[in-house]
Amino acid sequence: MIGWEDSANDSKGDLFRWTEDYLERTTYEISCPVIRDQALAPEGKTGIIISTLLDYSLVKRISEAGDYEHYKEFCTQKIINVLEQSLFPGIQELVLFSICATPLTIEKETFNSEGAITGWSFTNKIMPSENRFKKITNAVQTPIPDVYQCGQWTFSPSGLPVSIVTGKLAADQVKKNLK
Ligand SMILES: Cc1cc2nc3c(=O)[nH]c(=O)nc-3n(C[C@H](O)[C@H](O)[C@H](O)COP(=O)(O)OP(=O)(O)OC[C@H]3O[C@@H](n4cnc5c(N)ncnc54)[C@H](O)[C@@H]3O)c2cc1C
Structure with a gap:
């Protein structure tokens, strides 16, 4: 068609x-x-x-x-x-x-x-977020001390599983820093 x-x-x-x-x-x-x-x-x-x-x-x-x-x-x-x-x-x-x-x-x-139904487009020449699965823990970092991020804009390719995983990683980081 x-x-x-x-x-x-x-x-x-x-x-x-x-x-x-x-x-x-x-x-x-x-x-x-x-x-x-x-x-x-x-x-x-x-x-x-x-x-x-x-x-x-x-x-x-x-x-x-x-x-x-x-x-x-x-x-x-x-x-x-x-x-x-x-x-x-x-x-x-x-x-x-x-x-x-x-x-x-x-x-x-x-x-x-x-x-768009989810995060960054695959057509981006340079991905504005982390996009290496082995480095997904980087996705939750921000330049601001003690501020973490998660969700569909923090890693590419994104979707529900990535949003949940980055949410867990960000929560883990906060817990770790509170100790
Ligand atoms: C029709 C459709 C089908 C999809 N199908 C799939 C699929 O099959 N598989 C898949 O993996 N993904 C799918 N997705 C994508 C997936 O749903 C999203 O990538 C994911 O839900 C994003 O999660 P998130 O937590 O980053 O953002 P969201 O789920 O958008 O959560 C953001 C939350 O922040 C709240 N919010 C916004 N602004 C403010 C504010 N100023 N103050 C307080 N709260 C605020 C919003 O109300 C919302 O509850 C689909 C999406 C759509 C729309």
Whole structure:
């Protein structure tokens, strides 16, 4: 499948058509938190989170054209439709409500540039953080005495495991220095 920049002639219809095609072919991560914690939904109900990757610039362009709300509704309906046709026949009728978050939402909520879902981009020529696994203990150090850091910006490649590991390493450092 060609990228949206190559297939779209800047028209709204093209971008929506490309998105529709993409949502039919992409892979989805589906999670159901109520399986772990029943208190998250009323009895007999559940919630599912369906995620896929989408280019920030595409959503930004659509937003700048004033079509953001329409686009989110379009994507939501398309994704439900894909699930209806594949994994979950009948789901369409069961949906009570849905919420759609895009890379613009993540940017607004987290200030991560371009709505990135995790730390430093692999395309950085020089990584602004420690990136050697054998030296991961360096990741928690800062130039300020007695101040340690942890989380997705402190080591690359990042993600949940690195955030947890650096949190533990930083806590260990603090404990060690308190003795
Ligand atoms: C949709 C999505 C899917 C993902 N999938 C995966 C995956 O499959 N595997 C994986 O490894 N990683 C995944 N990640 C990335 C992973 O979730 C993050 O890298 C990780 O959660 C970052 O942890 P963190 O502790 O550094 O930051 P965060 O989890 O962002 O925690 C920062 C905390 O600081 C709080 N905060 C912010 N500002 C302030 C302030 N001024 N004062 C006080 N508190 C503040 C925030 O509210 C937040 O609770 C995914 C991320 C997203 C968005």
